[in-house]
Amino acid sequence: MVTRKYKPLAQEEGDPSGPIVLHGSYQVELLAGGSSQTVLHNPQRSPHNYHRKEFTEQFDLLQRFFGKLSALNRAVNRIRFLKRQLADVQKRLEDGEKLTCH
Numbered sequence: 771m772v773t774r775k776y777k778p779l780a781q782e783e784g785d786p787s788g789p790i791v792l793h794g795s796y797q798v799e800l801l802a803g804g805s806s807q808t809v810l811h812n813p814q815r816s817p818h819n820y821h822r823k824e825f826t827e828q829f830d831l832l833q834r835f836f837g838k839l840s841a842l843n844r845a846v847n848r849i850r851f852l853k854r855q856l857a858d859v860q861k862r863l864e865d866g867e868k869l870t871c872h
Contacts, residue, residue: 791813791829792822792825792826792829793813793814794812794813795810795811795812796810796811796812796813797809797810797811798810798811
């Protein structure tokens, strides 16, 4: 079985990690390792001249895109986990270990 090191599909310096949001106050919550932290964030106005309706439509589209991207990442992680499990079973079979079903 061939294993390759993960490489991102696209890497561009200076890219934001998410969509641009309208100016205003936002509550941001970070969840990691069973802990959470919440902070208030006030992004600065964008130098671009956006109309609110267009901006909102673009933001909604990007939110859906990032949701699909997150689902794809979860699927890829699941596939990698299953590949590791299969490699482990294959190694045990090659080593002559007797497998039993429970």
